[in-house]
Amino acid sequence: MITMENIILEGSPALREPAEEITFPISEDIKTLGQEMLEFLKNSQDAELAEKYQLRAGVGLAASQLNVSKRMIAVHIPSDNDDTSEPLLSTIMINPKIVSHSVQSACLSDGEGCLSVNRDVPGYVPRHSRITVTYFNLNGEKQKIRLKNYSAIVVQHEIDHTNGIMFYDHINKEDPFHLDEDVSILS
Template sequence: MLTMKDIIREGHPTLRAVAEEVVFPLSDDMIKLGQDMHDFLKNSQDPVLAKKYELRGGVGLAAPQLNFSKRIIAVEIPNMEEENGKPLLSAVMYNPKLVSHSVQQACLEEGEGCLSVDRPVPGYVVRQARITLTYQDAQGTQHKIRLKNYAAIVVQHELDHLNGIMFYDHINDKEPFFAPDDVLLIN
C-alpha cells in the first residue's frame, strides 16, 4: 500500500522531467503501479484509513510523483452533487493526451494543492475550463472523454506532472490572485 512516504517532494529532479510513454502490452509492474496509485487516492479520501495511515487527501496522482517517469495518472474525483457516493471520475489513465480544449479558462477559487508540495502556495492557477482527452486503460483499450470545470482542472494538474510542470509554475508572480475578467472561478 502506498503512503505519503512513497511520494517524492518538490525539488526532486523526476518532478521536472518529461515522462516516457508506457508500452503495451503493459508489464505486471505497470498495471500494479496504476492500481496502487488509484488505491492510494481512494484510501486518502476514506476518513478512517487516511487518519490511520496519515494520508493527505488527494483526487489525482501522477507516476512521476512516485519517482516513476512514466505517463500514468490516476484520478478519483468525488461527485459533490450526488449523495450516493458514485465518483464523478474514477480511472487510471495510461499515455493520456489532451486533444482539444475550450477557449474559456477557469481556476479554483481556493487555488490548487499537490501531494508533492508540503507548503501552501496561494494564487490562481488558470487552466482550460473544458478539455477532451484520450488515454488507454490497463488492457490497452483507447478511451476519449470530455471533462469540464473541476474535473478538467484536476486532470490538467496531473498532465502537467507528466511534462515536468508544477502547479505553481502557472501562478502570476507579481499578482498571484490576478485572473482576467472572463476566467470562470470555481469554488
C-alpha cells in the first residue's frame, strides 16, 4: 500500500526528470503500481482511511512522484454531485499525451496543490480549459478522452509531472495573481 512516505518531495532531482515511455506488453510490476496509485487516491479521499494512514487528500498521482521514472498517472476525481457515488473520472493512464487543446485557458480560484509539495504556493496556474488525451489502459488498449475544466486541469498537472514540470512553474513570477483576460477562474 502506498503511503505519504513513498511520495518524494520537491527538491528531489527525480521530479525534474522527464519520465520514460512504458513499453508493451505492460509488465505485472507496472500494472500493480498503477492499481496501487489509484488505490492511494481513493484511500486519501476516504476520511477514515486518510486519518488512519495519515494520508493527504489527492486527486492525481504520477509514477514520478514515487521515484519511478515511467509515464504513468492515476486520477480519481470525485463527482461534484452528492447524489451519486460515481466518480467524475477514475483511471490509470499509461503514456498519456495531450493531442489537442482549447485556446481558452482556465485556472483554479484557490491555486493548485501537490502531494510532493508540503507548502502553500500562492498564485494562479493557467492551463488549457479543454484537452483531448490519448493513453493506454492497464490492458494495453489505446484510449481517447476529452476533458474540460477541473478534470482537464488535474490531468495536465499530472502529465506535467511526467515531463519534469512542477505546477508552480506556470505561476507568473512577478505577479502570482496576474491573469490574461481570456483566462477563466474556476471555483
